[in-house]
Amino acid sequence: MNTQNKSAVTSEGKAGTNTNPSQRSGTSESVLRPAVDIHETADELVLRADMPGVARERLDIRVDGNNLLIEGTIGIAPQEAMAALYADVRSTMYRRQFVLSNELDSANIAASLQNGVLTVRLPKRAENKPRRIPVN
Numbered sequence: 001m002n003t004q005n006k007s008a009v010t011s012e013g014k015a016g017t018n019t020n021p022s023q024r025s026g027t028s029e030s031v032l033r034p035a036v037d038i039h040e041t042a043d044e045l046v047l048r049a050d051m052p053g054v055a056r057e058r059l060d061i062r063v064d065g066n067n068l069l070i071e072g073t074i075g076i077a078p079q080e081a082m083a084a085l086y087a088d089v090r091s092t093m094y095r096r097q098f099v100l101s102n103e104l105d106s107a108n109i110a111a112s113l114q115n116g117v118l119t120v121r122l123p124k125r126a127e128n129k130p131r132r133i134p135v136n
Contacts (some may be wrong), residue, residue, distance in 0.1 A: 034070075034094045034118075042130050045104065045122040051094045052116035059113060061120065063106045068098040070118065103128040 034049040051059070054072035062069045075091035100106060103125055110121045 030092045032092060032094050033096055034072075036096060044124055047098075047120040047122065049094070049096060049118040049120070050116065051113070051118050053092075054094060054113070054116070054118075056113055059118070061109075061111050061118075063100070063109060066100045066102070066106070068100055068106075068109075068120075068122075070094070070096045070098075070120070072118070 034051050036047060036049045038045060038047050040046075049070060051072045053074040058073040058075065060069075060071045072094045073091055074093075100122065105123045105125045108123050112119050
């Protein structure tokens with residue numbers, strides 16, 4: 001994670017990839033922590049997460065208080081005319097959580113997904129943006 005302003009967004013949990021399987025709704029699932037880059041501009045923080053194989057429909061981004069949660073699932077959709085006699089397939093979930101500072105405007109967060117890269121734009125509150133003071 002590359003960041004210039006660690007007080008604005010902090011990641012929770014241990015660094016690295018977590019491949020411990022967990023049980024969710026009766027299926028075997030592997031949870032991964034996607035690689036994330038964070039950079040700051042004058043107006044916002046930009047978070048980019050590598051989430052290959054995740055479709056927009058299987059992506060969930062939530063803000064709860066000052067927590068930002070990103071989840072995305074890669075799964076194999078069963079075909080209508082097929083019935084599995086045996087399947088050794090796991091779905092994979094990407095999950096990452098961040099704590100947001102009060103200097104960010106969480107009501108105006110925007111996200112986009114392109115070519116397996118999730119981009120989340122976290123705008124700064126107007127009072128925290130740099131501004132020029134005119135001299136009379």
